[in-house]
Amino acid sequence: MNASLSINDLHVSVDGTEIIKGLTLEIPKGEVHAIMGPNGSGKSTLAKVLAGHEDYEVTGGSVTMDGQDVLGMEIDERSRAGLFLAFQYPHEIPGVSNANFLRAALQARLPKGEEIDAVAFYKEMYARMDELEMDRKFTGRSVNEGFSGGEKKRNEILQMMMLEPSFAILDETDSGLDIDALRIVAQGVNSMRSPARGFLVITHYQRLLDYIVPDHVHVMFDGRIVRSGDKSLALELEEKGYDWVKEELAA
Amino acid sequence: MPNPVAEIESTMPDRESASPAPRGEWFSHPPRHDEPANLPDWYLERRKECWHRFLETPEPVRTDEHWRFATLGNAKFEQLDTATAFPETEEIIAKTHRWGLKETAARFVFAGNRLVESEGAADLPQGVICLPIMEALAAHGDLVREHFMQEEARLGGAKFAALHGAATLSGIFVHVPRGVVIEKPIEVAHWAAGDQTAIFPHTLVVTEANASVTVLDWFRSATPEDRTLAVANVDIAAEDGSRAQYVAFQNWNDRSKHFHLNGTRVGRDARATSCFVNVGSAWSRNESVSRLTAPGADSRMLSSNLADGNQEFDQRTLQLHEAGHTTSDLLYKNALYDRSRTIFSGLIQVCPGAHHTDAYQKCRNLLGSDEAEANSMPGLEIDADQVKCSHGSTSGQISDEEIFYLRARGIAPRKARQMISQGFLNEAVEHLDGEELKAAIEQRFEERFAVLA
Ligand SMILES: Nc1ncnc2c1ncn2[C@@H]1O[C@H](COP(=O)(O)OP(=O)(O)O)[C@@H](O)[C@H]1O
Numbered sequence: 001m002n003a004s005l006s007i008n009d010l011h012v013s014v015d016g017t018e019i020i021k022g023l024t025l026e027i028p029k030g031e032v033h034a035i036m037g038p039n040g041s042g043k044s045t046l047a048k049v050l051a052g053h054e055d056y057e058v059t060g061g062s063v064t065m066d067g068q069d070v071l072g073m074e075i076d077e078r079s080r081a082g083l084f085l086a087f088q089y090p091h092e093i094p095g096v097s098n099a100n101f102l103r104a105a106l107q108a109r110l111p112k113g114e115e116i117d118a119v120a121f122y123k124e125m126y127a128r129m130d131e132l133e134m135d136r137k138f139t140g141r142s143v144n145e146g147f148s149g150g151e152k153k154r155n156e157i158l159q160m161m162m163l164e165p166s167f168a169i170l171d172e173t174d175s176g177l178d179i180d181a182l183r184i185v186a187q188g189v190n191s192m193r194s195p196a197r198g199f200l201v202i203t204h205y206q207r208l209l210d211y212i213v214p215d216h217v218h219v220m221f222d223g224r225i226v227r228s229g230d231k232s233l234a235l236e237l238e239e240k241g242y243d244w245v246k247e248e249l250a251a
Numbered sequence: 252m253p254n255p256v257a258e259i260e261s262t263m264p265d266r267e268s269a270s271p272a273p274r275g276e277w278f279s280h281p282p283r284h285d286e287p288a289n290l291p292d293w294y295l296e297r298r299k300e301c302w303h304r305f306l307e308t309p310e311p312v313r314t315d316e317h318w319r320f321a322t323l324g325n326a327k328f329e330q331l332d333t334a335t336a337f338p339e340t341e342e343i344i345a346k347t348h349r350w351g352l353k354e355t356a357a358r359f360v361f362a363g364n365r366l367v368e369s370e371g372a373a374d375l376p377q378g379v380i381c382l383p384i385m386e387a388l389a390a391h392g393d394l395v396r397e398h399f400m401q402e403e404a405r406l407g408g409a410k411f412a413a414l415h416g417a418a419t420l421s422g423i424f425v426h427v428p429r430g431v432v433i434e435k436p437i438e439v440a441h442w443a444a445g446d447q448t449a450i451f452p453h454t455l456v457v458t459e460a461n462a463s464v465t466v467l468d469w470f471r472s473a474t475p476e477d478r479t480l481a482v483a484n485v486d487i488a489a490e491d492g493s494r495a496q497y498v499a500f501q502n503w504n505d506r507s508k509h510f511h512l513n514g515t516r517v518g519r520d521a522r523a524t525s526c527f528v529n530v531g532s533a534w535s536r537n538e539s540v541s542r543l544t545a546p547g548a549d550s551r552m553l554s555s556n557l558a559d560g561n562q563e564f565d566q567r568t569l570q571l572h573e574a575g576h577t578t579s580d581l582l583y584k585n586a587l588y589d590r591s592r593t594i595f596s597g598l599i600q601v602c603p604g605a606h607h608t609d610a611y612q613k614c615r616n617l618l619g620s621d622e623a624e625a626n627s628m629p630g631l632e633i634d635a636d637q638v639k640c641s642h643g644s645t646s647g648q649i650s651d652e653e654i655f656y657l658r659a660r661g662i663a664p665r666k667a668r669q670m671i672s673q674g675f676l677n678e679a680v681e682h683l684d685g686e687e688l689k690a691a692i693e694q695r696f697e698e699r700f701a702v703l704a
Pocket residue numbers: 014015019037038039040041042043044045046055
């Protein structure tokens with residue numbers, strides 16, 4: 001059994017159109033991998049398909065987590081098994097408080113009949129919120145409702161910190177963040193880096209990778225990984241632009 | 252204070268005038284129980300009148316617009332009796348304590364028509380009257396008279412209103428004098444038991460100028476099988492600058508029926524809030540009228556309902572702007588499952604000359620089943636200028652993206668749906684004042700959702 005998130009020749013279609021066209025990627029625990037790519041290249045599709053979104057049809061390939069088949073699992077099962085997706089566009093859940101939401105998510109991980117220790121839960125949540133410089137008022141507010149773009153992203157990272165996944169996929173967590181918020185969010189992510197955890201950081205801009213320094217960088221284009229390298233690839237990409245990749249591919 | 256039987260008999264109308272009872276008559280005689288001996292004459296007179304009016308008023312008919320979409324069979328009754336004997340009052344008192352609020356200004360527990368516990372009323376601020384309605388009638392007859400059943404039943408429930416006036420025995424009268432603020436809620440638990448019996452809970456809340464109070468009625472069955480009927484009435488008079496908040500939480504067993512009339516009168520710069528929560532019963536109908544009688548009056552009308560099985564919740568409302576510069580804001584929410592039905596019919600009426608009025612009305616339905624049916628009939632009648640009005644109703648299902656979001660955090664599908672529906676219902680309750688009050692209601696929703704199939 002290998003301790004990694006392993007994607008092998010994955011093909012994904014939506015409404016009959018193939019979007020992921022044979023993607024292979026291995027993220028061992030302890031590493032941070034970044035995927036960069038132009039809009040529409042299929043980054044969010046990859047993230048959502050890993051989380052189990054039902055709009056997408058997997059037409060080929062496999063995904064395993066620590067050797068366990070992921071594609072056969074239900075959405076919620078994947079999360080409980082240790083997979084986490086920080087959404088590019090987190091959904092609003094009116095009337096459900098942030099605290100209750102987090103509590104339900106943690107409760108779902110406990111064996112039947114076991115109850116969450118409410119005091120310990122609040123203590124933990126407040127500590128994490130302090131790290132993310134989130135006001136306490138967010139505990140009582142409805143999940144993401146009326147949150148600014150940046151607040152939503154922080155809230156995603158708060159959830160990640162509370163749920164302590166084995167593999168975390170962050171889909172454009174940097175978009176909508178000003179530089180201070182970006183720094184805070186990156187600190188949160190960095191504090192979670194550990195030999196027991198792997199990260200897939202999806203981003204459009206190199207900027208994020210100054211704060212969350214990746215071990216590997218992959219370039220995605222038209223549903224495939226077209227280039228892989230170390231963090232210098234991100235800089236190169238920033239410098240030359242995505243057209244460079246497109247031109248190289250066309251050549 | 253039990254009364255000799257002869258006394259009770261003497262307060263009944265004579266048989267001549269009461270009969271002949273039409274076929275299918277709800278009661279063969281006016282419902283009675285033990286009651287104080289010294290009830291005022293005006294009340295005994297009124298009660299008689301009400302009984303006659305009840306007998307004379309026809310049952311609801313299809314052609315009455317106030318009964319559109321209603322299943323009329325639900326509003327017919329045969330050979331009911333007044334609840335008398337009651338099982339295990341100690342148990343229901345203990346349950347009330349477990350179930351109810353931790354922090355109350357006063358608490359009353361009624362077992363059927365009988366008061367079985369009261370607590371805290373004596374320690375309320377000087378000048379506050381907070382008594383069981385029958386005691387209040389006996390002790391403060393003139394004051395009660397000013398407010399008792401003064402609001403007209405305009406929304407189809409005249410027969411029920413008359414019956415209530417003839418028969419009420421339980422419930423409370425709360426009168427908060429000028430400037431007195433009661434922070435914690437006054438809590439009343441109404442328990443029903445006894446197959447084919449009826450109770451008539453009355454709640455009368457009067458806040459004088461700048462006073463403030465919250466009253467909460469719980470409705471619960473003592474047994475899962477007894478078919479009971481409650482014909483309840485709550486009247487609220489919020490006088491100048493005062494705050495009156497009322498919450499009804501209806502959780503009868505699924506064989507029982509509930510009819511709840513509400514007349515609210517809001518004075519200058521006063522605010523009244525009503526919130527009707529229905530989760531139990533086979534059938535529940537609320538008729539709620541808010542009259543805004545002077546500039547600055549503000550009425551908030553809230554409701555959250557969770558319907559499943561074959562439940563039918565029928566709600567009729569009227570926001571009546573009699574004066575200008577007044578505000579009303581209504582938010583009714585229904586979550587429907589199985590083959591349940593809801594009916595919402597709401598009218599905003601801005602009277603001639605009631606300029607500069609703001610009136611809002613929203614009914615939102617969340618459909619959890621293809622067979623569930625939500626009927627909405629919003630209405631507007633405006634006879635003034637400079638009016639801001641909006642009304643609308645929506646029906647929808649839980650979105651797949653919302654479910655996905657919760658499931659992506661490890662929450663199982665059933666629980667995810669439950670949380671979203673509960674959040675949907677919480678949205679109306681959130682407008683109430685009082686953290687413990689809101690938390691208690693949300694907790695009760697959670698318990699109710701937990702047993703939802
Ligand atoms: N649910 C969907 N239905 C139809 N097309 C989709 C859907 N999701 C994504 N696509 C299409 O798939 C392509 C990749 O989109 P996406 O994964 O969001 O790209 P990225 O995140 O890299 O910007 C786009 O052409 C987009 O229009």
